[in-house]
Amino acid sequence: MxxxxxxxxxxxxxxxxxxxxxxxxxxxxxxxxxxxxxxxxxxxxxxxxxxxxxxxxxxxxxxxxxxxxxxxxxxxxxxxxxxxxxxxxxxxxxxxxxxxxxxxxxxxxxxxxxxxxxxxxxxxPSPSISWEAGLAYFQSKGLDVQDFATLLGAHTMGRTHCNYIRDRLYNFNNTGKPDPTMGKSLLDKLRQQCPKTMNKSQEQNQTVFLTPKYGPSYKFTNAYYTNVISHKAVLGVDQQLLFNYDTNQLALEYAGSFEQFRKEISLSISRMxxxxxxxxxxxxxxxxxxxxxxxxxxxx
Known part of the structure; x- marks a missing residue:
């Protein structure tokens, strides 16, 4: 070596x-x-x-x-x-x-x-995957629920394509309505970035930041978890962390302690x-x- x-x-x-x-x-x-x-x-x-x-x-x-x-x-x-x-x-x-x-x-x-x-x-898995399916996938690879909730925190630096969130914006679960768990301010902002009428190329190429507050600076923070708690998560799988007791508690813990999140994400990425x-x-x-x-x- x-x-x-x-x-x-x-x-x-x-x-x-x-x-x-x-x-x-x-x-x-x-x-x-x-x-x-x-x-x-x-x-x-x-x-x-x-x-x-x-x-x-x-x-x-x-x-x-x-x-x-x-x-x-x-x-x-x-x-x-x-x-x-x-x-x-x-x-x-x-x-x-x-x-x-x-x-x-x-x-x-x-x-x-x-x-x-x-x-x-x-x-x-697709970014539009459900929380349950996402956790099952991580567990099939040898990771656990804490790794799942922690590694999703890397979304604090990423972006996603409009085609992965359009159902949340316009037709959640084929209801013809937006996802009720998404806050109105975020919904309005994302609808401007991902309009209802888009051609296939636009859907595949237009992207939005997962933590819009920080945008292209890609600063590593625990803002992802603050957004989850405030119903401002862009991806459905992220917002669904609130629907399970274990991941809900982790989201609250990480939102309240940046140092704890910093420590745990290093451990989870090391395990991955x-x-x-x-x-x-x-x-x-x-x-x-x-x-x-x-x-x-x-x-x-």
């Missing part, structure tokens, strides 16, 4: 984050998309027409180029084939979160990269980043994150 790998990654992330604070949300989402599907093996980074990155659920993922640039630096400074793409993704997500205001946390290194990636494996890790003889350390070594056109 490269002795200075963490310092190298941290420096690179800081350089790119200083130019684009949305990098935090992009890297955390990329880590989520990787780890929740067949474990944290960097399979989300592999190229190919039928790989995970081309699954419909992963449309809009970003930060691939940042991982590439970090990999290039590490191949030069640490030596070829020393640091895996999976370790890079985990470290980069942690460091971007830290720059945005979350506490840092230890990342165990030594992961290997997966040898396969298939779009058919991608079972990531350790799902089904490949080590030892399983997997490989890719020379290029886009290709397995066997299929790498740049290796002679």
């Amino acid at each position: 490269c002795v200075n790998v963490e310092a190298y990654v941290k420096h690179q992330v800081k350089v790119y984050w200083s130019k684009d604070h949305s990098l935090t949300a992009k890297l955390v989402k990329l880590l989520y998309a990787d780890c929740m599907v067949n474990g944290c093996d960097a399979s989300i980074l592999l190229d190919g027409p039928q790989t995970e990155k081309n699954a419909p659920q992963n449309a809009g993922l970003g930060a691939f180029i940042i991982i590439d640039k970090i990999k290039t630096v590490l191949e030069d400074r640490c030596g070829p084939g020393v640091v895996s793409c999976s370790d890079i993704l985990n470290l980069a997500a942690r460091d971007a979160l830290h720059l945005a205001g979350a506490p840092s946390y230890p990342v165990l290194l030594g992961r290997k990269d997966g040898l396969e990636s298939k779009a058919a494996w991608v079972d990531l 980043g350790a799902l089904k890790v490949l080590t030892g003889n399983k997997g490989e350390i890719r020379r290029n994150c886009h290709f397995t070594n066997k299929n790498n056109p740049y290796i002679k």
Whole structure:
């Protein structure tokens, strides 16, 4: 293992984050998309027409180029084939979160990269999923109700597409009316951003911030939970945290204590980043994150 790998990654992330604070949300989402599907093996980074990155659920993922640039630096400074793409993704997500205001946390290194990636494996839930289905999905991956409620707090930095919230705005549960749990001020604001009449392209491309108060600054706060309690959550699954005793109590706790939320989200992301890790003889350390070594056109 490269002795200075963490310092190298941290420096690179800081350089790119200083130019684009949305990098935090992009890297955390990329880590989520990787780890929740067949474990944290960097399979989300592999190229190919039928790989995970081309699954419909992963449309809009970003930060691939940042991982590439970090990999290039590490191949030069640490030596070829020393640091895996999976370790890079985990470290980069942690460091971007830290720059945005979350506490840092230890990342165990030594992961290997997966040898396969298939779009058919991608079972990531839709942002319009119900609370019950969302929790069941997280539990199926080895995470618990606290991880679920805590990791949803990453929405404090993200955005979503209009097509995932239009039912809440105009036709909740086919009633022809908006979701009654959404506050009127938020409803009016979102209806301006996501009008009732939109073509398919607009629905898929128009986005709204999940915590509009902070917008593009992507500041890491506990505002997500304040919004949930105030019935100002953009996504239905977020608002539904109030409907279960355990998640309701967590939302109240995190809204009242930013420090507690900071601590717990670091623990939950660390647990997510350790799902089904490949080590030892399983997997490989890719020379290029886009290709397995066997299929790498740049290796002679």
